[in-house]
Amino acid sequence: MSGDNGEMTTMTREAGDGAGSERVRGLERQLDEALVRLDEAAPFAKVRYQTEVFRVAADLLDSDEGAHALDERAPRLESAGAFAGGPWEDPGRLLPDLVGVGLKGEGVVPTIEALSELRITALATGDATNPHMSADEAREFLQEICAKNLDLMFPHPTEESRARPKVFARAERVFRLVREHVPLEGLRAHVLEEIDLLCAQRPVRTKRILALIEQAARVPDGEEDSEAQARLDLYQEATGGATPLARASDDPAAYRASTLRLSDEEVRDEARVFAGTLQATGLASPYHTVLLRRIARKDPEALPDALGVGESGRAEIGRNAELVAQLVRLAVLPHTAPAVAGLVGVMERGLLSRSEVAGGLRRLVEIEIRPDVVEVMLDRFPDSAGLSATSVLLAGTLGVLGRPLGIGQGNNPTCQAARGLSLWSLHGPGLLLGMIATAARDGFVKADFEGQSLRSDELEPGLAKDAVDLDLDPVSKLLVPHLDRIYTKMMQLVSLRPEDGHKWVNPAMYGRWVQSGFASAIDPTTGAVRHHAAFVRRFFATHHPDYNDGHELIYPNPVGIMVTDVHGALLGPHAVSIQRIAESPEGEMRVFFFNPNNEGRQDWGRGTTPTVSGNGEQPGESSLPFEGFVSRLYAFHFDPLEEGDAFAVPEETVSAVSRLAAETWGRAYAWIG
Numbered sequence: 001m002s003g004d005n006g007e008m009t010t011m012t013r014e015a016g017d018g019a020g021s022e023r024v025r026g027l028e029r030q031l032d033e034a035l036v037r038l039d040e041a042a043p044f045a046k047v048r049y050q051t052e053v054f055r056v057a058a059d060l061l062d063s064d065e066g067a068h069a070l071d072e073r074a075p076r077l078e079s080a081g082a083f084a085g086g087p088w089e090d091p092g093r094l095l096p097d098l099v100g101v102g103l104k105g106e107g108v109v110p111t112i113e114a115l116s117e118l119r120i121t122a123l124a125t126g127d128a129t130n131p132h133m134s135a136d137e138a139r140e141f142l143q144e145i146c147a148k149n150l151d152l153m154f155p156h157p158t159e160e161s162r163a164r165p166k167v168f169a170r171a172e173r174v175f176r177l178v179r180e181h182v183p184l185e186g187l188r189a190h191v192l193e194e195i196d197l198l199c200a201q202r203p204v205r206t207k208r209i210l211a212l213i214e215q216a217a218r219v220p221d222g223e224e225d226s227e228a229q230a231r232l233d234l235y236q237e238a239t240g241g242a243t244p245l246a247r248a249s250d251d252p253a254a255y256r257a258s259t260l261r262l263s264d265e266e267v268r269d270e271a272r273v274f275a276g277t278l279q280a281t282g283l284a285s286p287y288h289t290v291l292l293r294r295i296a297r298k299d300p301e302a303l304p305d306a307l308g309v310g311e312s313g314r315a316e317i318g319r320n321a322e323l324v325a326q327l328v329r330l331a332v333l334p335h336t337a338p339a340v341a342g343l344v345g346v347m348e349r350g351l352l353s354r355s356e357v358a359g360g361l362r363r364l365v366e367i368e369i370r371p372d373v374v375e376v377m378l379d380r381f382p383d384s385a386g387l388s389a390t391s392v393l394l395a396g397t398l399g400v401l402g403r404p405l406g407i408g409q410g411n412n413p414t415c416q417a418a419r420g421l422s423l424w425s426l427h428g429p430g431l432l433l434g435m436i437a438t439a440a441r442d443g444f445v446k447a448d449f450e451g452q453s454l455r456s457d458e459l460e461p462g463l464a465k466d467a468v469d470l471d472l473d474p475v476s477k478l479l480v481p482h483l484d485r486i487y488t489k490m491m492q493l494v495s496l497r498p499e500d501g502h503k504w505v506n507p508a509m510y511g512r513w514v515q516s517g518f519a520s521a522i523d524p525t526t527g528a529v530r531h532h533a534a535f536v537r538r539f540f541a542t543h544h545p546d547y548n549d550g551h552e553l554i555y556p557n558p559v560g561i562m563v564t565d566v567h568g569a570l571l572g573p574h575a576v577s578i579q580r581i582a583e584s585p586e587g588e589m590r591v592f593f594f595n596p597n598n599e600g601r602q603d604w605g606r607g608t609t610p611t612v613s614g615n616g617e618q619p620g621e622s623s624l625p626f627e628g629f630v631s632r633l634y635a636f637h638f639d640p641l642e643e644g645d646a647f648a649v650p651e652e653t654v655s656a657v658s659r660l661a662a663e664t665w666g667r668a669y670a671w672i673g
Contacts, residue, residue, distance in 0.1 A: 444456045500635055
């Protein structure tokens with residue numbers, strides 16, 4: 001097998017005849033015997049003999065020597081049928097995105113996942129064969145999982161690894177073995193492409209991007225081209241030291257001390273450089289906050305240049321100079337650096353000139369935040385002296401207002417709540433600010449539904465039944481638990497009606513921006529797909545410019561889609577918002593939508609793969625060709641007075657969309673009509 005290059009060194013077997021080596025040799029004998037039994041078993045009986053293989057393999061993974069023993073036996077694992085009859089049987093169907101999750105999982109899954117990676121290394125080197133994956137495909141798979149799991153490729157201590165040392169040690173051994181068989185050429189470029197596409201979506205939370213930048217920098221030098229290195233340099237400068245003075249400083253405090261010796265013009269020059277990297281990447285630096293705070297105190301007229309805003313942003317700062325300076329002092333701190341990007345977005349949108357926004361932000365400065373909310377706001381900053389809950393909440397609010405399409409639901413089944421935050425940020429920022437203040441000060445959110453008043457603090461937990469995963473932006477951490485309860489209660493109140501409850505809940509939940517007409521492809525009484533062709537025609541007649549008499553979408557349309565995996569199999573329903581429908585630069589009609597899972601590039605199978613750039617997407621949007629989007633749609637709102645000519649939609653177009661729906665998510669449903 002081929003070794004890697006650069007500074008990498010291959011693992012060496014543990015030397016000596018100690019107890020550890022003797023134990024490994026005993027486990028090797030057990031594994032060889034178990035593989036013989038597995039190999040001789042009939043296909044239908046192999047599952048009975050796999051358990052012993054996995055048990056012994058788990059013990060072998062506890063040492064470098066044992067992991068090497070498994071690596072040497074990888075071809076036998078494949079030929080004997082270790083993966084037969086299970087999710088790992090066909091390597092061509094495996095998803096690189098799930099490898100890290102599997103290796104860090106519970107039970108037997110990490111062991112099977114580890115063996116699968118060793119099996120694929122054997123396919124990559126030609127030591128094993130499988131009709132579903134060629135050697136080239138295996139190498140591509142391994143390179144992709146390396147790019148997506150740099151924390152395991154180049155490990156460093158984290159809270160999670162310290163809490164689960166055994167699981168992480170096993171996973172890291174596997175990646176050391178994988179690394180021996182995968183050339184690192186192009187790996188950094190692969191990671192940088194991932195960073196590029198994440199930055200294109202301009203997320204409010206940048207934690208994942210920052211981790212990837214840090215990990216990409218740890219890929220050994222020597223195999224990268226100058227363009228990849230320049231891109232990495234840009235990202236490192238955007239999030240760290242963009243100027244020589246900043247790079248020479250150990251931390252923002254040291255940088256602040258250094259800037260005290262600069263003239264006002266030199267400070268402006270430093271800030272302009274950071275503003276340039278912010279514009280180029282969407283990422284802000286803690287060092288940038290140091291300069292902005294000084295400028296806000298001593299030279300507020302320089303704020304437009306320091307923020308890098310355009311003409312509309314300059315005018316907004318000019319009209320609201322005092323409030324802008326106050327926001328910088330209170331919300332823009334090294335620990336809240338992403339607030340800089342949010343502030344820029346607020347300026348460019350002209351939000352401070354709206355009285356309800358300016359008043360709402362001032363109210364957040366003045367309210368007394370509840371102790372439980374203070375704890376939630378500061379839970380990520382245990383050692384940040386002087387950082388207040390007000391600062392964190394205000395910084396988060398700027399982020400949500402400045403990047404309405406960068407809001408994400410995190411690891412929660414709360415896409416409806418995230419969708420609402422985005423819509424309100426876009427079209428009801430005053431309403432959103434009122435919710436934030438009420439939740440922070442009073443501990444509840446209030447909503448009305450058909451004459452009934454609902455208070456979140458009086459309702460049972462919603463879709464996130466155990467607890468909301470609070471790895472979210474500050475505003476989502478505050479509001480999502482309340483919104484989740486309200487949405488769930490509204491759906492319960494309409495659960496016995498003979499139509500999809502979203503028909504009534506969406507307008508009540510989101511407000512007057514939601515159109516009154518509603519269509520669903522699913523019959524709630526039978527649970528079957530009913531009259532799908534008519535459903536498709538209605539969507540064309542209300543949304544496609546060629547058939548809807550030219551009526552443009554004014555507000556985001558909350559719709560329901562069926563998300564499918566790379567094979568087109570149903571994963572489940574999901575809430576998104578159609579932002580607009582327009583032609584791509586190449587003249588293709590596309591649906592541009594907000595996907596609150598904050599990662600809009602999943603492959604939905606059968607050629608349906610949303611993109612986040614390259615087809616005319618604005619930051620935060622995903623898009624699909626019109627027909628591809630409709631093939632995953634199951635519910636939408638429309639204006640009954642603006643419905644065009646459904647009869648004019650070509651039969652072959654309707655049939656193609658319905659066929660694609662039936663062959664993907666529709667396989668999980670009965671079809672009527």
